[in-house]
């Protein structure tokens with residue numbers, strides 16, 4: 376029981392640490408709150424710096440990837456990554472790597 380409590384405390388502390396470090400990195404320390412949401416956020420994507428945005432939403436604990444063969448969505452850790460694409464299983468990865476018949480559209 377005590378270990379669970381310690382784990383929760385640790386997770387909260389880690390979250391707080393990441394938040395603080397991000398605020399320090401961007402230079403917008405939460406102080407006073409003069410401009411709420413004005414400094415951040417690209418208005419029209421004009422000033423796009425070298426900061427690639429992830430396609431998947433960050434709310435998910437684990438990003439879901441789509442199988443390139445059957446289109447099934449699977450957790451990234453359980454999927455097979457091959458050739459820059461993800462597959463739901465080894466069978467589909469093999470099928471994509473060595474197509475029997477060579478009917479590759481794209």
Ligand SMILES: [Zn+2]
Nearest residue numbers: 442445463467
């Ligand atoms: Zn599949």
